[in-house]
Amino acid sequence: MAITRFAPYRDVVSLQNRLNSLFQDFNQSQAGTDPVVAAAFVPPVDVYEDEHKVVLKLEVPGLKREEIDIQLDNHTLTVRGERKFEKEEKQENFHRIERRYGSFYRSFTLPNTLNTEQVKADYDAGVLRVEVEKRAEAKPRQIKVEVGSAAPRVENQPAA
Template identity: 65%
Template sequence: MAITRWDPFREVVALQNRVNSLFREMNEGDSPLTTASFVPAVDVYEDAKKVVLKLEVPGMEEKDLDIRVENHTLTVKGERKFEKDEKEENFHRIERRYGTFYRAFTLPSTVDTENVQASYNAGVLKLELNKKPEAQPKQIKVNVGSQGKLESKKEEQELVGAR
C-alpha cells in the first residue's frame, strides 16, 4: 500500500487546466473573440509636467505596435505573434498570450496631444504625454503681513541710496 500525500488543491488545478484548454480551443477559430487575445497590464501616473503610461508588451517589435492619438483618445494596438519555429504539439504548456491587443485611454484636456513620445525597453512600452504650458503649476510668492511692508521699504531705501 502506497501512502499519497493529500493535496487539497489538486482537483482545483486540474479543473483550471481543463477550463483553460477549453477557452484556448474556443479561441483558435476565426471568431470575434480572437480580436483581443490579451490585455497588457498598464501603469498610468502623472507629475507636474507630463502624464506617463507604461504597458507590458514583452516579445514584441516596434513594427507590431500601432500608437495613435485622435480626439483626446490614445489608442495602442499590437500583435504578439506565436513563434512558428517550434511545433505546437511539442509544447507541454502554453501560458504566454499571443495574438492582438487593443487599449484605449481618454486623455485629459490638459495634455498636449501634439507632443507624445514613445520608447520601448525591456518589454515595457513607455508613452510620455507632456502637459500644456498653461496646465502646469506656477509658483506664487506670498508676502505675509508686516514682513511684506518691511521688504517694500528696504527696496525703496535701496533705490533711493542708488540715486
C-alpha cells in the same frame, strides 16, 4: 422580523441568468463587436503623472518596435499590436503554454489639460513608455508673496 417566502429555485434561476449573460458576452466578442473583449490578451499598464507630464507604461514583451501601432485621435490614445505564436518546422510537444498570443488593443481618453502635440514614445526591454506633456496653463505655478510691500492702512481718516 420580516417573513420571507421560501423560493428553492431562486438561486438556480439567478445562476442560470448569470451563465446566459456570460455566454452572450462571449458570443458577441467572437463576432468582433467589441475589440477590447475580442483581444487575445490585454497588456497591463501603469499610468502616472507629475507636474509636467502624464506617463503610460505598457508591458508588451516579445514584440518588435514595428509591431506596435500608437495613434492619437481627438484626445484618445490607442495602442495596438499583435504577438504571434512562433511555429518551428519540427514537431514540438508542449507541456504548457501560459503566454498569451494574438492581437491586443488598449485605448485611453486623455484630459484636455494635456498637450497632444507633445507626445513621446519609447520602447525598451518589453516596456512601451508613452509620455504626454501637460499644457502650460495646467502646470502648477509658484506665487511669491511679498511681505511688507503694501502701504499701511489707516482707519478713520476722512477722504481727501
